[in-house]
Amino acid sequence: MIRRLGTTVATAIAIGVGLLSIWGLLSGSGVVFNITNVMLQLVVITVAVTILIGILNLFGVHIRRITRRSGGWVYSIALVISAAAVLILWLLGERETNNMLLETVQVSVESALAGLVVFALVYGAYRLMRRRVTWSAVLFTVVLLIVLLGALPLPQAGLLRQARDWLMAVPVSAGARGILLGIALATVVTGIRVLVGQDRSYRE
């Protein structure tokens, strides 16, 4: 009974705040607009609090892995020690050491990973053709080859470069816009479903 009441109150608050926010954002000024801004600031504060939940989750999951000797527990030790070190350094006010660690460790690792992405992509294109040869897969691979070859700095690749420029300017741009328009419409429809209190997070 109390749970159902809680759900109803949560739904009512979500609908009320949602409608108020739309009104405020569409009006662009006035009292409702100011209320909307305050609510958006509250969202920012709430999101900041979730970082604390995240840190607790991170330590909880990996300490449990270590104590249970789950697969990859050695990596979990490295993760817990690194996270604790960063937190302690931050608490001690050692911002420079923290930044140095970020620059020398994380950025280097990320750059190495970025290099790996290229190989993963090439393997992906190969796998696409090996798995199933369909018209869309052939088209995808041909376009990919034209774009890659057209990017080569060779004097003989002039025609390919023109084809690449046309592909990027017309079909690729049109397709990208089509996908983005679809996402925008779906966002509106999902927003309405939430506004009328029919999203599962309110219903149950």
Next chain:
Amino acid sequence: MDSTTQALTILIILTAFAVSLIVTQFIRRRKDAFPLRPLPAYAAIPLFVGEAIEAGRPMHVSFGGAGLGGSNTALTLANAELFYQVAQRNLAGTTILTVSDPSALPLGYGTLRRALANRRVTASRTQLSNGVRWYPAGARTLVFAAALTGVLGDDRVSGNVLVGSFGPEIALVLETAARRRQSTIAGSIDLDGQAVAYAMADHALIGEEMFVAGAYLGDSAIQRGSVVALDVLRWLLIAGILIATVNSIREPVAAALSRLLSGG
């Protein structure tokens, strides 16, 4: 916001609202009133979950970098519905939900808790904390992708549903999954990530397909109604684009025709 944009926004919202409401009433009376076009990715989910249960290995679902409070809020909520459907079907097994944006954490916990509660399985704190995992993305989401490759190996995942916000680094995760013979469904709001997902995943979800999991995997009339509303909006948009195109080329075409007919 100028008055034309305001009017258009209100018109789109009202149209979507009205169509959703009307169609939902029809669907409540007759479930097959508006059949949905088949989407292989959603059709494959029960199969993937069945394989995971039979193998005694977990299913892995991920929001990627999608979270609440930003432009991806609607996508995150829609994905929560998809992950709920996966977790609910996988109650006999384990579901691991990974997030990179901390704002998606409470939603992730709620999604798994509701899925477990629906079958009267008490969600213990350990189950939930083991199921939902936060891997901070850092300066770039490559770190998150690297962490996911670890999850795929260490937890011996059976299938992956990676739908949310992923960049081209999703290639690392999908390549690892392919190497370990794990099934994958992927989709991303980021266009680079979307292209990679299309090429490398077993099944891809493209654009608005990521938002309609509830209609395909659930039995809610409002979810089906929102798919029809989406279709109506899409056709209205197509009509709008065609009208604008015809309007913009009408005069030059008329001028060219008149020149042709007058022999000029």
